[in-house]
Structures are given as C-alpha cells and as structure tokens.
Amino acid sequence: MRAHVRLLKTGMYWGLMLSLVIFELATVPPVQAATRDEVGIATGATLLRMNDKDLDSRLADIERLGATWIRVDFSWPAIQPEGPTIYHWKMYDRVVRVAGVHHLKILAVLDYTAPWAAEPRCATLVITKAAAQKCNPQSNAAFARFARTAAIRYKHQSIRAWEIWNEPNLSSYWKTARRNKTVYYDPRAYAALANAAAREIRHNSPGTLVVTGGLAPMFEPKFPKGMRQSDFLAQMLPYLNPKLFDAVGVHPYSWPVPPARAVSYNAFYTVDQGRPKDNLRTIMARAGWGNKQIWGTEYGAPTTGARAVAQPTKRNRPDHVTEASQAQIVKQGLDIWYDKANVGPLFVHSDSDQWLPTSHKNEDGFGLRRSDGSKKPAYDAFRTVAQQVQGRY
Numbered sequence: 001m002r003a004h005v006r007l008l009k010t011g012m013y014w015g016l017m018l019s020l021v022i023f024e025l026a027t028v029p030p031v032q033a034a035t036r037d038e039v040g041i042a043t044g045a046t047l048l049r050m051n052d053k054d055l056d057s058r059l060a061d062i063e064r065l066g067a068t069w070i071r072v073d074f075s076w077p078a079i080q081p082e083g084p085t086i087y088h089w090k091m092y093d094r095v096v097r098v099a100g101v102h103h104l105k106i107l108a109v110l111d112y113t114a115p116w117a118a119e120p121r122c123a124t125l126v127i128t129k130a131a132a133q134k135c136n137p138q139s140n141a142a143f144a145r146f147a148r149t150a151a152i153r154y155k156h157q158s159i160r161a162w163e164i165w166n167e168p169n170l171s172s173y174w175k176t177a178r179r180n181k182t183v184y185y186d187p188r189a190y191a192a193l194a195n196a197a198a199r200e201i202r203h204n205s206p207g208t209l210v211v212t213g214g215l216a217p218m219f220e221p222k223f224p225k226g227m228r229q230s231d232f233l234a235q236m237l238p239y240l241n242p243k244l245f246d247a248v249g250v251h252p253y254s255w256p257v258p259p260a261r262a263v264s265y266n267a268f269y270t271v272d273q274g275r276p277k278d279n280l281r282t283i284m285a286r287a288g289w290g291n292k293q294i295w296g297t298e299y300g301a302p303t304t305g306a307r308a309v310a311q312p313t314k315r316n317r318p319d320h321v322t323e324a325s326q327a328q329i330v331k332q333g334l335d336i337w338y339d340k341a342n343v344g345p346l347f348v349h350s351d352s353d354q355w356l357p358t359s360h361k362n363e364d365g366f367g368l369r370r371s372d373g374s375k376k377p378a379y380d381a382f383r384t385v386a387q388q389v390q391g392r393y
Contacts, residue, residue, distance in 0.1 A: 304365030
C-alpha cells in the first residue's frame with residue numbers, strides 16, 4: 001500500500017512537472033524557433049512548375065549549399081483563380097513535401113489578389129490582368145480566409161514561417177486606387193490586410209512565425225511608383241498589431257556597392273545604421289517594435305543587365321555587377337548580417353539563373369549558378385559562409 005502511494009505520488013509529481021514543462025514551452029515566444037543561425041535561398045515561384053526530377057535535384061543542390069530555408073511564393077491567383085470555393089494545391093503540396101525530404105524549411109509568401117477578389121476601382125485603372133493581381137483585395141476577409149486555409153493545410157509541415165505579401169512599398173506589387181483615378185502604395189491599407197491574415201495564421205497554426213511583407217529598396221521614389229522602406233515602415237507600424245507578428249521583412253540589397261559601404265542608397269547599411277529617419281531598427285524601436293526580429297527575405301546581386309554606370313549614386317545606379325562583385329556582395333552580406341542584433345535568416349536571391357525569368361532586364365542574373373548550370377564565384381562564397389554561420393552559434 002505504501003509502495004502504491006509512493007508510486008502514485010511519484011506519478012503525480014512527474015505529471016505535474018511535465019505539465020509545467022509543456023506550459024513553459026507553450027509560452028516561449030515563437031520568434032525563438034531556431035532562426036538566428038540559418039541561411040536561406042529565395043526561389044519565388046520558380047519551383048512550382050518544375051518536373052519531379054528537376055525539383056528534387058534543385059532542392060538537393062540548395063541543401064548542399066548549406067541553406068536551411070527556402071522562400072516560396074504561395075500565390076492567391078494561382079491557388080484560387082476561379083472563385084472562393086475552389087483551391088488548387090497540387091503543385092504547392094509537392095514543393096512542401098520535397099522540401100521536407102531535403103530538410104528545408106519554407107518561408108511561404110502569401111501574395112497578390114485572385115482575379116475575382118480585386119478591388120473594382122483599382123482593377124479598372126490598370127492595363128493588364130497581371131497588374132490587377134497586384135491590386136488590394138476588395139475584402140481583407142477574403143484574403144484572410146485564404147491565409148487561414150493555407151495555415152491549416154500545412155500545419156506541422158515544412159512551412160515554418162509566413163510572409164504577408166511581397167514589396168508592398170512599391171505600387172508595382174501593391175496597388176490601391178485613389179479618388180483621382182491613380183493607383184499607389186498605401187501603408188495603412190496594407191497593414192489592415194496583414195493584420196487580418198496574421199490573425200488567422202496565429203489562431204490556426206500557432207507554431208509558425210509571421211513576417212511582414214519584405215520591403216524593397218527605394219531611396220529616391222517618384223510618385224506613384226513607391227515609397228522609401230523607412231517611410232513605409234514608419235507609417236505602417238502604428239496600424240499593425242505587434243502581437244500578431246514575429247518579424248519585419250526587408251530586402252536589403254546593396255549592389256552595386258558592398259553591404260558595409262556607408263551610403264544612403266545601400267539598403268543593407270540602413271537596416272540598422274545611417275540617419276535616424278532612414279534607420280529601420282531605430283524606426284522599429286520608436287514604434288515599440290524593438291524586440292522584433294528583422295528578416296532579410298531577399299538579398300543578392302544580378303550579373304546581367306543593360307545599364308552600366310561608372311560612378312553610382314542613389315539616383316543613377318547600374319542594373320548589374322560583375323561575377324566577382326556578386327561573390328563579394330554575397331560573402332560580405334552573410335558575414336555581416338548575423339553580427340546584427342536580433343535578426344532572422346538572410347535569403348539570397350537566387351540559386352541559379354537557369355530557373356529565373358527572362359522578362360526583366362536583369363532578373364535572370366541573380367543566380368549563384370549560370371544558366372548552363374555552371375557555378376559562379378558566388379556559389380562557393382555562399383556555401384563557405386553558410387557553413388561558418390551555422391557553426392557560429
């Protein structure tokens with residue numbers, strides 16, 4: 001009898017201890033989920049329509065590079081093109097599954113607007129269907145339902161973080177109609193959409209991280225093309241609910257200069273340096289977001305383009321660099337990024353020119369490999385530093 005009581009008490013003790021451990025783990029902020037010492041590759045939507053063999057080979061190569069994350073577009077227009085009740089998940093399911101095989105975590109970007117959901121005034125002001133997909137949705141609730149469905153579907157799988165939209169500070173990626181029949185970027189409207197989506201993700205997949213849409217470098221904006229990262233961030237944060245987000249997303253491109261160069265058109269430098277009005281970390285601290293991580297969800301440099309400039313300025317920069325400069329930018333960026341305070345992964349765009357679109361003048365030159373699959377100097381630079389970064393902490 002005494003032995004039974006002792007056993008019962010022991011069981012109660014360990015049951016209590018287990019409950020306390022579970023409670024403690026449940027209350028750990030999600031941002032602590034092993035992101036400090038990890039490196040990523042930004043792939044956009046280029047993985048989705050690859051055949052099975054090429055997809056497996058490409059993700060195996062990214063794994064060999066030392067990356068532990070990939071950034072993938074989860075496009076609302078592609079997933080729900082016909083209407084609010086029909087979903088097309090097949091090609092996304094495959095990417096999620098194969099990424100898991102190669103031990104790669106996914107930062108999934110929920111972006112753009114299904115054709116049936118666009119805000120009508122905006123849709124009538126743009127010329128093409130592709131441009132209309134960048135209009136804000138007529139209903140944030142519809143986008144939030146899309147986010148909810150995605151979060152539930154991929155809960156406990158290789159998607160470990162969600163990014164809400166892409167480059168919302170540019171009107172080419174986020175369009176809102178104005179009364180004067182123009183379209184422009186709108187930090188407050190974006191914040192309302194991001195809150196709605198983040199709330200559904202938090203509720204339905206609480207173990208995943210939520211990141212604001214990566215802000216594009218723009219230092220001399222011309223209305224209505226876009227707004228500076230710093231200005232958009234300062235106007236967006238007061239309308240975001242900080243309890244719903246783990247990190248702020250930025251695209252800290254520095255080219256044509258190295259990331260440590262102290263110039264005003266270097267978005268890497270102004271992440272946490274430079275004048276207070278340009279310094280993103282200062283702006284976050286003033287808004288009460290000082291404890292949030294900053295994720296670099298795109299970074300790199302293109303090696304193809306049409307415009308060369310002898311002496312770059314913030315108004316006049318070349319659209320590409322040499323392969324040697326690309327390697328230097330990638331290496332220094334990875335070296336310096338992880339010395340910054342409270343940052344998450346840095347995602348290099350991208351692994352190979354072979355898979356990048358050729359529709360833009362320099363888009364097909366961002367890869368670490370050339371279009372024939374051969375390695376640029378940046379490939380080995382990435383692999384060497386990625387291994388060092390992951391062994392640093």
